[in-house]
Amino acid sequence: MNDKSKNLYLVGFMGVGKSVIGRQVAGKLGLQFIDSDNAIEKAKGCRISDIFETEGEASFRQYERRFVESGHPSSGCVIACGGGLVVQAGIAEILRARGVVISLFASIETIMERTSRNDKRPLLNVENRESRIRDLLKEREPAYLAAGIAISTQGRSAAEVVEHIIRVYESHSA
Secondary structure, three states: OOOOOOEEEEEEOOOOOHHHHHHHHHHHHOOEEEEHHHHHHHHHOOOHHHHHHHOOHHHHHHHHHHHHHHOOOOOOEEEEOOOOHHHOOOHHHHHHHHEEEEEEEOOHHHHHHHHOOOOOOHHHOOOOHHHHHHHHHHHHHHHHHHHOEEEEOOOOOHHHHHHHHHHHHHHHOO
16 A cells, blocks of 8 residues: 655746646545645745745745745645755755655747746746746756656646646655
């Protein structure tokens, strides 16, 4: 029997579906869902864009590290991680020690379309959004690939992705 108390961490770039898919996976597995960005906003009492504006990205990355180290339950959760979280040194190793890590991917076009509906992404509030996405992806993709099991959300229904993630989680949490 699989140990469904292990955490499941969904990592990847903004707009790949971590939060939407994560909520559905948590519901099907009967686990708690946590979005790391939302948890940080709640703890700080302000939006991430405000943290970036007033304290800078480096401070936000420290809040992410604290969240990973001690800001969430050590088991029984599906956690949608912020897009830059696993890029930080040592974070992926901590996540893998605590549970199963799955990296979600989508095309640049899909990411562009999905993130265009949300102005809460301070790293994308720039004049040339596509160029910024391409640059960040080029920088972050190796970390995403190294962090965990890679699954594409591209051209697949949410239900298909959810079922795939559940199969992978169950086979890796035994």
